[in-house]
Amino acid sequence: MNVHEYQAKALLREYGVEVPVGKLAMSAEEAEAAASEIGGTVAVKAQIHAGGRGKGGGIKVVKTPADARSAAAAMLGSRLVTPQTDVEGKLVRRVYVEAGTQIDRELYFAILVDRSTQNVVVLASTEGGVEIEAVAAETPEKILTVQVDPLVGLSDYQVRNLGLDLGLEGKQAASLVKLGQALYRLFVEKDCSQVEVNPLVVSGDSVIALDCKLNFDDNALFRHPDIRELRDLDEEDAREAEASDYDLSWVSLEGNIGCMVNGAGLAMATMDIIKLYGGSPANFLDVGGGVTPEGATRAFRLILADPNVKAILVNIFGGIVRCDVIAEGVIEAARSIGLKVPLVVRLDGTNAEQGRKMLEESGLDIVSAKGMADAAEAVCKVARG
Numbered sequence: 283m284n285v286h287e288y289q290a291k292a293l294l295r296e297y298g299v300e301v302p303v304g305k306l307a308m309s310a311e312e313a314e315a316a317a318s319e320i321g322g323t324v325a326v327k328a329q330i331h332a333g334g335r336g337k338g339g340g341i342k343v344v345k346t347p348a349d350a351r352s353a354a355a356a357m358l359g360s361r362l363v364t365p366q367t368d369v370e371g372k373l374v375r376r377v378y379v380e381a382g383t384q385i386d387r388e389l390y391f392a393i394l395v396d397r398s399t400q401n402v403v404v405l406a407s408t409e410g411g412v413e414i415e416a417v418a419a420e421t422p423e424k425i426l427t428v429q430v431d432p433l434v435g436l437s438d439y440q441v442r443n444l445g446l447d448l449g450l451e452g453k454q455a456a457s458l459v460k461l462g463q464a465l466y467r468l469f470v471e472k473d474c475s476q477v478e479v480n481p482l483v484v485s486g487d488s489v490i491a492l493d494c495k496l497n498f499d500d501n502a503l504f505r506h507p508d509i510r511e512l513r514d515l516d517e518e519d520a521r522e523a524e525a526s527d528y529d530l531s532w533v534s535l536e537g538n539i540g541c542m543v544n545g546a547g548l549a550m551a552t553m554d555i556i557k558l559y560g561g562s563p564a565n566f567l568d569v570g571g572g573v574t575p576e577g578a579t580r581a582f583r584l585i586l587a588d589p590n591v592k593a594i595l596v597n598i599f600g601g602i603v604r605c606d607v608i609a610e611g612v613i614e615a616a617r618s619i620g621l622k623v624p625l626v627v628r629l630d631g632t633n634a635e636q637g638r639k640m641l642e643e644s645g646l647d648i649v650s651a652k653g654m655a656d657a658a659e660a661v662c663k664v665a666r667g
């Protein structure tokens with residue numbers, strides 16, 4: 283789960299991280315009032331779940347409250363396109379008005395999970411304000427990495443050494459140690475999957491989080507109702523949000539073949555083989571190992587909510603759940619929603635023969651395929667009409 287910058291900075295303040303003074307504004311008038319209250323030069327920042335806002339015109343530095351009003355009026359209600367959005371961009375519903383900050387240097391600092399080592403890792407770089415992916419591709423030697431032993435936690439000396447490598451000394455290095463430890467506590471206590479501060483600016487003797495991105499582990503949100511309340515459904519794909527309510531893993535795509543699969547790996551392979559046979563998947567949908575008839579019906583409704591879908595492929599490997607149970611769910615779902623698009627079903631594993639027989643005897647227009655290649659070829663053919 284992602285949160286907005288203003289929400290992330292509120293959490294940083296709770297953990298003692300120094301961030302600029304800022305106020306949320308839902309209108310141009312509120313932005314003007316916020317700028318007047320803060321005083322001096324301020325930055326007006328569009329609040330969307332995407333990076334690269336500055337490149338898209340979503341961050342404006344202004345010197346007067348009137349200019350803050352004008353900047354907010356131009357942003358609010360517009361669709362902001364950045365390198366991290368699609369061509370339609372994201373609708374700006376709120377802006378954050380933040381005090382200007384003296385910037386001596388810009389650094390990068392992040393904490394995330396390194397899957398290759400199964401440890402938490404701290405990343406730092408002198409190349410702050412730049413997309414870290416570009417730094418990794420062009421000058422990887424500028425990315426500093428520290429592995430954190432989960433039994434010991436992040437040590438002061440590890441952050442202090444990073445500070446020295448970043449060219450920080452004295453009070454600046456001490457400020458980095460304070461920030462690093464605070465961010466690590468936040469990362470662990472709130473079950474974050476990523477804490478990224480970019481840029482982390484050096485201002486006098488301090489380091490200040492000028493921008494921050496927080497991601498949280500969805501599977502741990504039950505432990506953090508306060509974090510769950512920060513979720514902004516307006517920033518999420520409506521079907522992805524609905525799918526999460528049903529414990530379904532969904533990602534919207536741009537094709538015309540709906541996919542319902544159990545298991546993330548099988549779902550990826552299904553999309554690959556659809557592409558191999560000349561088709562284009564409309565979604566990634568993992569219904570999990572314990573899909574029920576009710577779950578199948580919900581999945582079908584999500585798929586059919588996309589008007590571009592011309593055919594559906596159900597690809598199930600029966601292990602935890604039997605194929606005859608899946609077949610029952612597919613038949614029930616197809617009947618209850620009045621399925622109007624071609625349906626191809628491939629069942630394999632436990633009770634696959636019984637499941638295929640149930641489909642064939644259902645009286646519904648369902649193509650039963652025995653292998654993934656047969657299923658992909660069939661669904662691509664019917665999708666083309």
